Amino acid sequence: MTRALELQQTFGEDVIRLDEAYVKKRSRDYYWYSPVLKKQLDGYAGDCVAIPRDEEELAAILSFAVRHRIPLVPKGGGTGNYGQIIPLHGGIVLDTMKLNTVKRIDDGAGTFGAGITLGKLTRILKGSGQELRFFPSTYMKSTLAGFIAGGTGGIGSIEYGTLWDEGNVLELTIMTMEEKPKRLDVRGKEELAKYIHNYGLSGVIIDATIALAPKTDWQDLLAEFDDWRDALVFSEQMAKKETVRKRLISVCEAPLSASFQPLRPVLSGDKHTVLIQAAPSHVEEIHQSGLSCGARWIDGFQAFTASKRLRATDFSWNHVTLWRLKDHPDDTYIQARFHPDTYEVQMQELSRSFPGEVLMHVEWIKSGGHIVPSSQPVIRYTTDERLFAIMDHCRRTGVRVSNPHTFLLEEGGKDDWIDHICQAKRENDPYSLLNPGKTKRMEVAEHV
Ligand SMILES: Cc1cc2nc3c(=O)[nH]c(=O)nc-3n(C[C@H](O)[C@H](O)[C@H](O)COP(=O)(O)OP(=O)(O)OC[C@H]3O[C@@H](n4cnc5c(N)ncnc54)[C@H](O)[C@@H]3O)c2cc1C
Structure with missing residues (x-):
């Protein structure tokens, strides 16, 4: 009898799922955003999915896995972009959906x-x-x-x-x-x-x-701009104005918004866009500032999204890439941190060096107490070499890059705490069974 079957007989068919199609589906995330990861990770899957109903059941499953040295990958909604939940060494995919109290x-x-x-x-x-x-x-x-x-x-x-x-x-x-x-x-x-x-x-x-x-009863506002610089200047002004309460300022270079399929009835498609979620009392101020920067506001945008049961946030962050991929399945993206003082020049330089290959997308965020342009430019993909050349070029010109084309934690560019993570892993996971292979800092144990 296989270990997976033994696990199922111990915990029941509702808790341990073995059907291949189900297990395969639950072993995937959005790794296919990256053409590099797609080649590397297609086909990997766990041997079973465990869906514990409570903490005791979870503890018993972890204990079983440790006794038999079975690798285990915790899984939430499976929406990660870097193949984080894809088991590289089979074993148990731990679905936490019922631990939801x-x-x-x-x-x-x-x-x-x-x-x-x-x-x-x-x-x-x-x-x-x-x-x-x-x-x-x-x-x-x-x-x-x-x-x-x-x-x-x-x-x-x-x-x-x-x-x-x-x-x-x-x-x-x-x-x-x-x-x-x-x-x-x-x-x-x-x-x-x-x-x-x-x-x-x-x-x-x-x-x-x-x-x-x-x-807060956030209000959705969307503006189009003829000029990319105007869109950036306006978005920066609003992002940095402390008295204006907002939770989203998302800026897309044309023609990214042309792929926002549900918004086609209200968008020109060939303009740069700024999407804002703001507190109601600041809407008028934002509106007026936008007009003075050359904005064409989409009248009744909030009513339009409500009537279509759309969420404005579906057109921000990495959803921008998702819409683009629907129209241009070969495109991909990078995560770039432009310098807050020189980002405009850096962006111009990047676009000049790779004409037609890089489309800017900026989310204004607070980082280390400062408002900065966090960016996820869409890239017209041709080869891995070209993609890596674009990322190298960014680094050479002072743009920090978080590489979304690797499944290794320490190569993704958000690894300031990797030593602390590895130290905790040594203490909490003595047989290195949790998500093995996702860091090169620790060798995959032979029993895995
Ligand atoms: C269209 C799109 C838009 C996105 N937008 C954003 C965004 O705005 N901001 C952002 O940060 N990310 C974004 N992402 C990435 C991702 O959606 C988010 O990070 C999301 O919050 C991941 O949650 P999840 O439940 O799907 O995690 P999963 O993908 O299921 O897991 C993510 C990681 O967490 C681990 N994990 C899961 N549960 C546990 C647990 N109980 N204990 C320990 N480890 C666990 C997994 O092993 C895995 O390594 C986006 C992705 C896509 C495809």
């Missing part, structure tokens, strides 16, 4: 089970007059723990920064990957950093306590 909601903070989706959380929080401080554009599907262990920031990051910024993630409960799994309560910036954007390598998150924001 609300433990506590206070004024300004709440504790929730790992697998709760951010979409469900948003609905629940409405009842307490609160909302998430920030969330990825995939929030309807992505889970709280998946965001913490795989994401960075999103809508709201212009006010609250990213997952690493103090005061956003307040506490995590971690289950260790040991024969007798332990529960660890983790607090404080350095300790928490061992589990933020760690690809699940150093422990399984079971609960997370996060800070919450008071609920």
Whole structure:
């Protein structure tokens, strides 16, 4: 009898799924955004999917896996972009979807089970007059723990920064990957950093306590610009104006918005766009500032999205790339951090060096207390060499690049805490069974 079958007989068919099509589907994320990862990761899958119904069942599954030295990859909504949940060495895909309870909601903070989706959380929080401080554009599907262990920031990051910024993630409960799994309560910036954007390598998150924001009735605004520079200048002005409350300023170079298929009735398609979510009391000020910078506001944009049951956030962050890929399946993207003072010149230079191959997309966020243009330019892909040449060119001209074309944590450019993560992995996962192969810093154990 195979171990997977033994696992199923121990925990039941509802908890351990072995059907091949199901297991394959649950072993994938959005790695195919990258033509490089697509070639490298197509075909990898786990041997089974485990869906524990509670913490005790989770502990028993981890214990089984450790006793038999079976690798295990925790999974949330499976919306990661870097093949984070793809098992490189088979084993168990741990689906956390049923670990989704609300433990506590206070004024300004709440504790929730790992697998709760951010979409469900948003609905629940409405009842307490609160909302998430920030969330990825995939929030309807992505889970709280998946965001913490795989994401960075999103809508709201212009006010609250990213997952690493103090005061956003307040506490995590971690289950260790040991024969007798332990529960660890983790607090404080350095300790928490061992589990933020760690690809699940150093422990399984079971609960997370996060800070919450008071609920705001955000208004959606969309403007078109003939001139790219005008779009940038206006977006920067609004991003940096502290008195204007907003949670999203997303800027797309033409013709990216031409791929926003549901918005085609209201968009020209050949213009640069600025999408803003702002507090109602600041809408008029934004409107007037936009007009003085050459904006053509899309009248009734909020009513249009409401009538079509669209979410404006679906046209921001990495959803911009997703719309583009629907029209141009060969395109891809990079993650670039342009210098806040010289970004315009750097962008011009990049576009000049690779004409027609780079289309700018900027999300204004707060980083280290400063408002900066975080960018996910869309790239017209031809070869891996050319893609890497574009990233190298960025680095040479002072643009920092987070490489989204690698499944290795330390090569993705968000690895400031990699040593801390590896230290926690050694302590919590002595047989190196959690998501093996996702860092070269630690060898894949022979038993794996
Ligand atoms: C269209 C699109 C738009 C996106 N926009 C954004 C964005 O705005 N901001 C952003 O940051 N990201 C974005 N992403 C990336 C991704 O959607 C987010 O990071 C998302 O929050 C990941 O959550 P998930 O539940 O889908 O995680 P998964 O993809 O399921 O997992 C992500 C990582 O977390 C680990 N993990 C999952 N659960 C646990 C657990 N309980 N314990 C330990 N480790 C765990 C997994 O092993 C994996 O390594 C986008 C992706 C796409 C495709």
